[in-house]
Amino acid sequence: MIELAQIRVVAAKEFRDRIRNRWVIAVSVIFTLFALAIAYFGAAQQGEVGFRSIEVTIASLVSLVIYLIPLIALILGYDAIVGERERGSLDLLLSMPITRLELLLGKFSGLSAALACATLAGFGLAGLLLAGRIDSGALYHYLGFMLSAILLGMVFLSLAVMVSVMAKDRARASGAAIAVWFLFVLVYDLGLLGALVLSGGGFGEDLFPLLLLLNPADIFRILNIFSMEDLKVFYGLATVFPASLSNPWLLGSMMVAWIVMPLTVALWRFK
Template sequence: MQNLEWRQIATLTGKEFRDRMRNRWVLAVALVFTVFSLVITYFGGAQQGQVGLRSIEFTIASLVSLVIYLIPLIALLLGFDAIVGERERGSLDLLLSLPITRLELLLGKYLGLAAALTLSTVVGFALDAVLLFRQFGMAGLYHYVGFMLSSVLLGLAFLSLALLLSVVSHERTRASGLAIALWFGFVLVFDLLLLGLLVASGGEFGGQMLAYILLLNPADIFRILNVFSLDQMRSLYGLTSIVPPALANPWLMGGAMVAWITAPLAIATWRFRT
């Protein structure tokens, strides 16, 4: 196995991160998260005739849906042209002519984009964290920090998928189309198909195996991870009868999310080398 030049990787990481900061991408995404999280936190219970901070469980339950829709889309749009964009601009050959390996280039790109995505996510949810701390103290902040961490992991998983698409695609337009299709597939279509099969079979489809099929979708892993973090959320989502206790272990689900981060990145590395 070749030795990695971490100085080269750090240089590429810094350049990629500075590019995102320079075009104010991080600021824009953080602002979107801040506005949406505050609106959902304060007005999420308007249909029940309540406005304002209600409970940490209700706040996290409301924000889970926001994260599942927004963060995968943002991560895919952020990373889909990381490699194919360089190839179309003709700068990829120039980069590879430098004393740097393909693996170092890929890791530098990924880590720079991951740093930008992580910073925008944490900053975007930070104001909500302050408000929850003032209202519920350290107990509420503890659960909210766990929610923020799982949100970052979800973004990194979809960023890995975006980088894989960027490596295997030869045109930027094709990569963007695949990114949108991937978002529809994981965020919208996957659960609808499972629900349709469950209803069509009268509840006989899959049995307990249905819960393990959810592990094939990082968005569902994120949902289960947060649903089982709080007792009231388990009953709120009604998943206690579907998801077996074995999947209630946050370390197991966190490991599954890490697998979704590393596996696409490993495949992208192998494909980029060939």
């Protein structure tokens, strides 16, 4: 039987630690500055500056988030367990009336809350400053973007916790976390693109969209871009990704599955 009170205690401690060291404030400021800069200069390559549309802003923010949030999440969570082990506090924690599952969920929940607060505060403040230029439909897309950014952060926090459980020390955990970032953010898409080019476009026309769904960063990109027709055409997704797989509930469910699976592996290894 899972004791929610135990999970809350661990989560609250993790969250307070991030607030105390001003981590949440720093990340919120970074997100706000980037969001405002992108909203104003996002169309600079077309020779224009100033806020143009929420579609252009979200498209630029999606590219930023795919690189930034996974890296922040992995740095935030890579030493969640292995750090306690190296400090000698893990045995003390496990000697208390708390199970390994409760400890993992508490760590993950506290870190997720800190990252979610930073994401909402940063992008939310930028959204408030742009509110006068955004209609209700655009506001709906922007809120969806913030929610999906939080889910993406939770996916990579889950991967970070898994790495932290499996690693023997913090040095190896940090190396593995960087490797995970490179794999999902850089290498995976380059590999798919290379296979597509080498096959002359004939590489698994039906398989290619499914392979995109095996990368949480690609799911995040599709979730935000496929909801807006202009961006879908601009990015060329309409020609390579079927509409049947673009249902927001399906994509959101896959993001949740990406959160659950690494935590399940982490719990199995932790036991």
